[in-house]
Amino acid sequence: MPHPDFKPLSLMSAHPVAVNAEPWTPFPWSDVPRYDARSVAAHWPRLHAGHELPVPPETSPLAEGWALYHSGEFERAAAIGLLNGAEGMALANQATAIYANYLEPREAVRLAMFRQVIERAGTQVAAEPENCQALYWQSYALGRYSQGISVARALAQGLGSKLKGALERVIELQPRHADAHLALASFHAEVIDKVGALVGRMTYGVRSETSIDLFERGLELHPHSAAGMMEFARALLMLHGESLLGDATRLYERAAALKPADARERLDVELARAGLKD
Structure with missing residues (x-):
């Protein structure tokens, strides 16, 4: 069973508004759940179970922006986020990062978009050191960048320590931030796989433990x-090899069987299904 096909990222200077001069690749499936400002608020606990983000008022532009994000309209969601200052930065960074990781086919563009997330989130962390959303998306982008340039090279540049520190800080500030736990778990496994225990x-x-x-x-x-299940499967193979292939496969099967609640989950479920076929 292959590792999940998560795409890498890299660095480029950020643009203040436009994330990408050319249109983004449309979301490829029409059967994804569709949300509006009211329904996204009603489903907020399920849609944001991975991290503790307050639900925006239904009348705010960000409610519409999050509805677009969860419906797979990543470009429009990112644009709304960027137009709403610091309050919109979590939306802008999440929409950009998820789009770049899963859907952007052009390597140079993908790398540029992740650089923008790194820099935007880093600027916000400098101003708000306890902003968990900024810390998390900064670390997410750094993690994908590290995979893109090779983990060993990223570690040599000191990026690993920065990523690890940011995720540990998120967990310290928000002990129920599930995505930070999963990302930090992946970091431990990835480093062990590359440099040894x-x-x-x-x-x-x-x-490893x-x-x-x-x-x-x-x-x-x-x-x-589903993303966490696939990353766990990868980690089991990195840490224990083929001896835990059965456990890793069962995690893929669980991920593939999930009913997606939004566009990002639909992307993850498709990756799980593809992994089981190969």
Whole structure:
């Protein structure tokens, strides 16, 4: 069973408004749930189970922006987020990062978009050191960037420590932030896979047992996370090899069987299904 086809990212200077001069690739499936400002608020706890984000008022532009995001209208959602200042930055960064990771086919554009997320979130963290959304999306972009340039190279540049510190801070501030648990779990496994358990523990403070504990806690907090299940499957193979192929496959099967609640989950379920076919 192959690893999930998560696409890499890289760095470029940020643009103040336009995320990409050319139109974004449309969401490829028509059967995704559609939301408006009212229905997105009603389904907010399920849609945002991975992180603790307050629901915006139904009359605010951000309610419409989040409805567009969950319906797969990532470009329009990002534009609304960018037009709403600091309050809209979580929407802008999430829509940009998820689109770039799953749908953008052009390597250079994908890398540029992740650079924008890194820089926007980094600027917000500098002004608001306890902003968990900014810390998380900064770390998400750094993680994908690290995969893009190779984890070993990213570690040599000090990006691993920055990513790990940001995720640990999110969990400290929001102990029920499921996505941060899952991302930090993946980091532990990825570093061990690239540099070995001994070097990983002594140099970066990563441990196999910590990775497993974080995955289990993250999926306890967000049991419908198809992305978390696939990352857990990857980690099991990285940490224990073919001996846990059966466990990894069962995680893929669970992810593939989920009923997507929104566009991002639809993308994850498709990845799980594709992984089981290969």
